Amino acid sequence: MDAIRNIEKPYTVAERLGPLVRRVLARNPSPFTYTGTQTYLVGDGASLAVIDPGPDEVEHLDALMAAIGDAAVTAICCTHTHRDHSPAASPLAARTGAPVIGCAPLTLDDDGPRADAAFDPTYNPDRVLTDGEAISGEGWTLRAIATPGHTSNHVCFALEETGALFSGDHVMGWSTSVVSPPDGDMTAYMESLQKLYGREQDTVYYPAHGPAVTKPRQLVRGMIGHRRSREKQIQRQIEAGLTRIPAMVAQMYKGVDERLHGAAGRSVLAHLIDLERRGLVQRDGEDWALLA
Structure with a gap:
């Protein structure tokens, strides 16, 4: 925690990161979440998507609702179901009427010490996206990219209009991803890294924790090495x-x-x-x- 104490942490406000993308930072900093979980709002028109709604905390939910404003939420998307990512999905769905769409449900009691969050048993999606499936709204299209490894149900989301990829916990600039058996799988993780490395169309990664990755293929190549x-x-x-x-x-x-x-x-x-x-x-x- 000392390493992040002096880093600017703009909690409760929506920050513009790029075309179609804003971020709201949850106040859940820790050694495995860095400054906190970053929830992304995708879309600038009458409809938008929410990616990784984060922890079920009133302050964070209120900040998301303020950022959403009068827009309709087309989908609440989760990259995976660790407790720093998906617990706010259900209460946000209740507030907005939006469906929860994204990764498959997964609850698992690990058999060893963790360096990340436990799984969220409350996650109950209305629809699971398979690899390559897309959802869309006014001016935006998100395509699911299956990236198992950190967890077996991990999914990234590619924003096709801009070349941005929401990389969840699979690729982060501030830290390597935790891969903890039995659900964490190094074989799958390495295959998923190779899969992302092959995607030359992705120009920036927005991870769930830490700063944007502006040279994603270079970082992924280094992670493989x-x-x-x-x-x-x-x-x-x-x-x-x-x-x-x-x-x-x-x-x-x-x-x-x-x-x-x-x-x-x-x-x-x-x-x-x-x-x-x-x-x-x-x-x-x-x-x-x-x-x-």
């Missing part, structure tokens, strides 16, 4: 005789607050599961070994 470097580091740890995750984490995350080591271990586990699927490592109980 970072993850590949991390998996090689894990393989080197095993080769050096560190066969259990806590020992790997202690070596790989020297200088990192030990309170975060449990969550770091989840990321290491996600990489190991991916390496196991690719026939590069095998496990025996809590121990991991390289395969020739």
